Amino acid sequence: xxxxxxxxxxxxxxxxxxxxxxxxxxxxxxxxxxxxxxxxxxxxxxxxxxxxxxxxxxxxxxxxxxxxxxxxxxxxxxxxxxxxxxxxxxxxxxxxxxxxxxxxxxxxxxxxxxxxxxxxxxxxxxxxxxxxxxxxxxxxxxxxxxxxxxxxxxxxxxxxxxxxxxxxxxxxxxxxxxxxxxxxxxxxxxxxxxxxxxxxxxxxxxxxxxxxxxxxxxxxxxxxxxxxxxxxxxxxxxxxxxxxxxxxxxxxxxxxxxxxxxxxxxxxxxxxxxxxxxxxxxxxxxxxxxxxxxxxxxxxxxxxxxxxxxx
Amino acid sequence: xxxxxxxxxxxxxxxxxxxxxxxxxxxxxxxxxxxxxxxxxxxxxxxxxxxxxxxxxxxxxxxxxxxxxxxxxxxxxxxxxxxxxxxxxxxxxxxxxxxxxxxxxxxxxxx
Numbered sequence: 524x525x526x527x528x529x530x531x532x533x534x535x536x537x538x539x540x541x542x543x544x545x546x547x548x549x550x551x552x553x554x555x556x557x558x559x560x561x562x563x564x565x566x567x568x569x570x571x572x573x574x575x576x577x578x579x580x581x582x583x584x585x586x587x588x589x590x591x592x593x594x595x596x597x598x599x600x601x602x603x604x605x606x607x608x609x610x611x612x613x614x615x616x617x618x619x620x621x622x623x624x625x626x627x628x629x630x631x632x633x634x635x636x637x638x639x640x641x642x643x644x645x646x647x648x649x650x651x652x653x654x655x656x657x658x659x660x661x662x663x664x665x666x667x668x669x670x671x672x673x674x675x676x677x678x679x680x681x682x683x684x685x686x687x688x689x690x691x692x693x694x695x696x697x698x699x700x701x702x703x704x705x706x707x708x709x710x711x712x713x714x715x716x717x718x719x720x721x722x723x724x725x726x727x728x729x730x731x732x733x734x735x736x737x738x739x740x741x742x743x744x745x746x747x748x749x750x751x752x753x754x755x756x757x758x759x760x761x762x763x764x765x766x767x768x769x770x771x772x773x774x775x776x777x778x779x780x781x782x783x784x785x786x787x788x789x790x791x792x793x794x795x796x797x798x799x800x801x802x803x804x805x806x807x808x809x810x811x812x813x814x815x816x817x818x819x820x821x822x823x824x825x826x827x828x829x830x831x832x833x834x
Numbered sequence: 835x836x837x838x839x840x841x842x843x844x845x846x847x848x849x850x851x852x853x854x855x856x857x858x859x860x861x862x863x864x865x866x867x868x869x870x871x872x873x874x875x876x877x878x879x880x881x882x883x884x885x886x887x888x889x890x891x892x893x894x895x896x897x898x899x900x901x902x903x904x905x906x907x908x909x910x911x912x913x914x915x916x917x918x919x920x921x922x923x924x925x926x927x928x929x930x931x932x933x934x935x936x937x938x939x940x941x942x943x944x945x
Binding site for chain 1: 835836848857866868883884894903907910911912
């Protein structure tokens with residue numbers, strides 16, 4: 524029964540992917556991509572990975588979808604001088620990609636029988652971390668360095684986006700097509716939903732210690748609420764030179780680094796936590812990270828500082 | 835057929851589909867969409883392999899799952915940078931295509 528449901532879900536995902544790749548009309552394709560992200564998160568549930576499912580739904584579907592829809596709206600009026608790939612090129616690409624898929628399917632069907640797993644090791648030290656969710660333990664304890672560097676990558680990406688600003692606009696606000704406080708239903712939605720959404724975001728990271736949820740999913744939720752506020756015009760997009768914005772952006776990395784260095788100074792090594800109160804330290808890092816991830820994601824979506832739109 | 839195998843095959847197909855779009859679609863925005871389809875497939879393949887590592891009462895190996903979460907955030911960051919470059923390019927040139935401007939100019943001269 525579960526297999527039948529999974530096969531149907533798999534077919535739906537493949538159909539949506541085909542729509543995204545070969546469908547007509549960029550707008551329809553982007554909406555298809557958001558649906559693809561949401562259905563993919565169901566597949567993650569099927570694979571018993573609820574933490575990943577939450578991140579995929581929030582980030583892969585929602586925030587990426589907003590980013591793409593905005594880009595599509597801005598690109599309206601672009602010269603449509605696209606050179607489509609010829610029939611021969613298409614056939615060659617089809618052959619190549621079909622080959623790649625076929626090889627991967629063969630690999631999937633012939634994976635080694637006792638699958639290698641780190642699950643027992645991940646669980647054996649779980650008690651010492653004070654956490655109940657093994658995925659959070661991997662993110663925050665066993666592979667904490669990866670998570671720290673990944674936060675740095677997010678910040679580097681934002682610096683890359685900002686560096687694309689025209690010189691005279693530097694330090695200004697990013698351009699955002701807000702309703703300028705005139706769209707009544709949107710303002711109502713923003714006022715009703717933002718407090719709830721921020722609470723859900725905080726909840727997602729808080730339960731992440733023991734149950735599905737993580738700082739990433741929580742941060743994505745908070746960034747979505749920020750974007751809704753920008754869209755409705757109930758809160759202004761911050762200036763990129765603003766001190767509070769800068770502090771919020773580096774807060775997560777700073778707390779992470781300070782705690783990491785304290786571990787180093789205490790003689791137990793970089794990014795080690797004190798064994799008797801590891802959990803409060805981890806939660807402290809996650810609070811800072813959730814805030815920073817939320818702000819960084821939202822600023823990545825709104826883009827580089829630009830001149831105020833005349834509309 | 836196990837759940838991991840079903841989604842493993844599904845992920846393999848997604849990777850092929852995404853790669854096809856990346857090659858064939860001329861529009862940069864469509865290329866980025868295809869790239870994200872390809873990325874989704876890659877993550878799902880990793881997830882299917884994690885599912886096979888279910889042990890000790892866990893539904894899957896938590897290490898690949900955590901790595902996928904990290905990967906998704908990085909994929910989003912890369913997409914945001916790509917979009918920002920594309921929009922800036924459009925502002926500068928009024929175009930959103932990847933054709934070689936030198937070639938296009940020489941063609942116009944031919945006419």
